[in-house]
Amino acid sequence: MLKFSNFLFTESREPAMDARVIRECLEEAKLCDDLGVEVLWLAEHHFDGNCAYVDPTTFAAAILAATRRIKVGFAVAQVSLHHPVRLAEQIALLDNIGEGRLIVGLGRGTAYNVYEYQGYGIDWREAHDRYAEAEAIMLKAWTSKSGFTHAGQFWDIKAPRLRPECFTQPHPAVLRAASSEEGAMHLAERGLPFMMNVQSLEATRQRLAAYRARLAAAGHDEATIARCLDESWVWRNVVVAETDAEAARIGIPAFEAMQEQRRVMRERVYAEQGIRMVQETVPPARVQVESALIHGSPATVAAKMAEIDRTGVGGVICSFRLGPMPAAVANESIRLFMTRVAPEFQPRQAVAAE
Known part of the structure; x- marks a missing residue:
């Protein structure tokens, strides 16, 4: 059945707000654990306050220590910004802290915010190649029992065996982001699940159908196809209230303010430096209310989730706290979703008995 998760992608508009918002993020994580949310996803963004806790590896440690059931995933770790052995080591430690509750979502890094690469002294045009090389190094680090060497474009490494070794053998579940259809098709050929960014329902249907067809064309059997679909996720922004009017x-x-906030820094950099990573002539689905925001009463939201369920994807990554939305409002939306929407798709989630 369709799985539901929360993307904890919370903004902090001013430095003076950071400490409070980070505390609220941790409280939201504990609420999700109590309500039976499947996964809590963490983002990674730097310098602009659009992801208050900034670093998913550090924040994951706090969440795993404060929760009991919920899985913690990265959506995604910006691999091109990290030394791969250091990141592999941190992930192995997190896997031990959570005793196997970690999903390692990997991606090259942002496709929009050039200042994140500049702040780390990395040429954004190297991001894809850095990511590919880093992922290969990380897999070597996790699986080698006697150390390994690597000579590549960006790193020359001679490393002893990684410690601690991963709690999950041979390593935690790894999930790759695919922001384009080309990326999804590449993962289909390899027989790997993927995370899809915000798209319209029609684009989601088309991409998942193409993904399923490419899996079959690549020779993967029905069991592999079913597993890949079950382990793949799509992302939507979600607001639930007692009525459709209240949710709107x-x-x-909140959604519109969030999109404007995310645009401001990259437009400032463009005005100052003339650098824009992506040229967009038409507003993409991710910034349009009609395609990117599911809002309404529990019945309305359940009907919209049923449409996603019929695409065959395994799970929905729901962003509940949008832009300047107060924590209490987002928490009530999560409660309504988990008590009155999620039960329509699976056996009622067990709420922790204290």
């Missing part, structure tokens, strides 16, 4: 009143302004 709460959700639409």
Whole structure:
């Protein structure tokens, strides 16, 4: 059945707000654990306050220590910004802290915010190649029992055996982001699941159908195809309230303010430096209310989730706290979703008995 998760991608608009928002993020994680949310996904973004806790590896340690059931995933770790052995080591430690509750979502890094690469002294045009080389190094680090060497474009490494070794053998579940259809097709050929960014329902249907067809064309059997679909996730922004009108009143302004906040820094950099990583002539689905925001009463949201369920994907990554939305409002949306929407798709999630 369709799985539901929370993307904890919370902004902090001013430095003076950071400490409070980070505390609220941790409380939201504990609420999700109590309500039976499947996975809590963490983002990685730097310098602009659009992801308050900034570093998913550090924050994952706090969440894993404060929760009991919920899995913690990266959506995604920006691999091109990290030394791969250091990141592999941190992930192995997290896997031990959570005793196997980690999903390692990997991606090259942002496709929009050039200042994140500049802040780390990395040429953004190297991001894809750095990611590919780093992922290969990380897999070597996790699986080698006697150390390994690597000579590549960006790193020359002679490393002893990684310690601690991963709690999950041979390593935690790894999930790759695919922001384009080309990326999804490449993963289909390898027989790997993927995470899809925000798309319209029609684009989601088309991409998943193409992904399924490419899996079959690549020679993967029905069991592999079913596993890949079950382990793949799509992302939506979600607001649930008692009525459709209340959800629209709460959700639409918060969503629009969030998109404007995310745009500001990259536009400032473009004005100052003339650098824009992506040229967009038409607003993409991820910034349009009609395609990117599911909002309404529990019945309305359940009907929209049922449409996603019929695509065959395994799970939905739901962003509940949008832009300047207060924590209490987001938490009530999560409660309504988990008690009145999620049970329509699977046996009722067990709420922790204290």
